[in-house]
Amino acid sequence: MKYVDPHAHMVSRTTDDYERMALAGCVALTEPAFWAGYDRGSAEGFRDYFRLLTHTEPRRAAQYGIRHHTWLCINAKESEDVALARSVLAIIPEFLTAPGVLGIGEIGLNKNSKNELLIFDEHLELARRFGTLVLVHTPHLEDKLKGTRLIMDAIRNQGIDPGRVLIDHVEEHTVQQVLDRGFWAGMTLYPETKCTAQRACDIIECYGRERIWMNSACDWGVSDPLAVPKAAMEMRRRGHGEDLVRRITFENPCTFLSQSPNFRAE
Amino acid sequence: MAPAGTCPLAHTRTIDRYFLEHRAKVIDIAAFLDRIDRSQPPDNGREDFRLVAFRRTLEILTDGRGDRAKRVLEMLSDHSVEPIERAPMQGAFGAVPPPSHTGAAGKGGGR
Ligand SMILES: [Zn+2]
Numbered sequence: 001m002k003y004v005d006p007h008a009h010m011v012s013r014t015t016d017d018y019e020r021m022a023l024a025g026c027v028a029l030t031e032p033a034f035w036a037g038y039d040r041g042s043a044e045g046f047r048d049y050f051r052l053l054t055h056t057e058p059r060r061a062a063q064y065g066i067r068h069h070t071w072l073c074i075n076a077k078e079s080e081d082v083a084l085a086r087s088v089l090a091i092i093p094e095f096l097t098a099p100g101v102l103g104i105g106e107i108g109l110n111k112n113s114k115n116e117l118l119i120f121d122e123h124l125e126l127a128r129r130f131g132t133l134v135l136v137h138t139p140h141l142e143d144k145l146k147g148t149r150l151i152m153d154a155i156r157n158q159g160i161d162p163g164r165v166l167i168d169h170v171e172e173h174t175v176q177q178v179l180d181r182g183f184w185a186g187m188t189l190y191p192e193t194k195c196t197a198q199r200a201c202d203i204i205e206c207y208g209r210e211r212i213w214m215n216s217a218c219d220w221g222v223s224d225p226l227a228v229p230k231a232a233m234e235m236r237r238r239g240h241g242e243d244l245v246r247r248i249t250f251e252n253p254c255t256f257l258s259q260s261p262n263f264r265a266e
Numbered sequence: 267m268a269p270a271g272t273c274p275l276a277h278t279r280t281i282d283r284y285f286l287e288h289r290a291k292v293i294d295i296a297a298f299l300d301r302i303d304r305s306q307p308p309d310n311g312r313e314d315f316r317l318v319a320f321r322r323t324l325e326i327l328t329d330g331r332g333d334r335a336k337r338v339l340e341m342l343s344d345h346s347v348e349p350i351e352r353a354p355m356q357g358a359f360g361a362v363p364p365p366s367h368t369g370a371a372g373k374g375g376g377r
Contacts, residue, residue, distance in 0.1 A: 080353045111353035112344075141358040145343035173339035198284070199335065206268035237283070239274035 001245065004253040004265060005029040005228050007106075007135070007168060007186060007215035010057050010068070011049075017218070017225045022064035024229040028265045030257065031057060032071040032106035032135050037220055039078055043087035046074060050091070054098040067264055069257070071105030071135045072096065079110075079119035089122055096130055102260045103127060105135025106168060109147040112139060117150060124158045133260050134165045135186075138174065140193065148174045152181055164259055168215070169194050175207050184256050188217040189227035197231035201238060209244060213252045267332030295324075319361035 005021065008029045021029070031053060033046075040046060053070040061068035072095055074088040095101060104127040109116045127134045134155075139147035148167065155165055167178045168186035171194065178185045187203060188194040195203070200214050216227035224230065232245045250265070257263040273280065302317065323338045331337075344362045 077356050110356065111358075112349050113353040114349045114351060116353065117349050139358070141360045142342055142344050142362045143358055145340065146346060149347070150349060171339055172333075172336035173343065202273075202335070205272040 001025045001229065001232060001249070002027050003228055003232065003249040004213075004257075005216050005218075005225075006166075006213055006253045006257065007032060007188065007217045008225065009034055009217070009219035010061065011052055012220040013218055013225060015060060015063075018061055018064045018066060021225050022066055024226055026066055026228075028067040028069065028253075028263075029061065030069040030071065030102060030135075030263075032137070033073050033075065034106060034137075034219065035075045035077045039081075040084075043084065043091055046088045047091055050095045054095055054101060058100050067100075067266070069100045069102050069263055071102055073104050073107045073123055074119070075106065076108050076110035076116045076120065076137065076139075080113060080115050082115050082119065085115075085119040086122070089119075089126060092126060093130070096132065100262055101132075102257060102262055103130075103132030103134055105133075105166075106137035107134065108137035108151055108168075109139050110143070112143055112147045112150060117154065120151070121154055121158070124155060124160060128158055128160055133257070134160065136165060136167045138167060138169045144169070144171065145173055148178065152178070152183065155183075156181075163211075166213075166256060169217075170203075171195055172199070172203065175203055175212075179207060179211060184211045184213070187212070187214045189214055189231055190217065190223055192222055197227070197234040200231050201234050201240075204235070204244075204248060209247050209252075211252070211256075212248065213256070214248060315364055315367065316359060316361040 002025050005026055006029070008031055010018070010029070010031050033049065033053060036049070040049075050072055053072070057070070058068040072092050074085050079085045092104070104123050107120055107123040109120060124134065136151055138144050138151065151167065155162065162182035163184070166184040166186050169188045170178055170185045175185050187200045189197055189200060204212065214228055214231050216225055217223060218225040218227070228249055232249050235245050235248070254265050275283065308314065319342055323341050326334055326337050326341065342361050
């Protein structure tokens, strides 16, 4: 099978993972900027990170025939520090024209605070100004439902077309409202939090195949770079046809991401 | 709730496929509750807010109505609508802490 993993933090993974993903059929992936597991001390730390995302990772991926794309931002966890966040926002435009950059992401909320919302909004303004796609991280656990609603309202208030925004980490209590409001929905396949392969299949069965994808969001935490092909196997074991598997794991990501001229699946 | 028939597996095949895995999870939950009973009593004598929420979610599993996963997630969610003044920590608890809660050691959902 040929698939796209639309959310993978490859800076945290080994080259062996690229090889295993390629062997499993991964032809393209997208890597959002995220929290490194610690708070960076300055905007210069982010400049180095953006260089890693736009130059180093595409070369590493290409060795295995995987097309690498990226999204830039300062994540919500580090956005509580507004001064730092604004100095990072100021350097993002330098990188937006690099090949493989799809837009702004993964922006969003973490604890649903006023500062997080302020910086989220400033990212949206940047995306609107440069006409880029947006990839949104929704908060964890008890904060997700509230955060998802705040996020969707902020995007509407900015007048951004929801068809150009992917709202990630949806679960059973958020997926319907995300789709109803015209956004794309991402399901993240994690063993302990977010969504398992079985629940992702349940969600597809209950909420349909339109504007939805699955990703591994593999990073430095408990996660699996092969989560997408494993979820595809779960779909097949349940009796779903190859057309649905291909739709969710390849065609849907390509449809959304191809709205950016910088995306190429093959 | 999505109508019957949206999962292509036959009824018995569905049970064949998933029963043992979920049987083990029920036993894990039972053992978890036993373990809490056997642990050292809390300093303030009150049950932890996470456990209170957990026990309430178990009622959803046996009420005979559908959309169980969605309703469990909703029960474990913050239903307030206004952004908070300042993020008190970076993690999350998995259940909504009471307003009096001061602990900042949220675990889980790290990134
Ligand atoms: Zn991520």
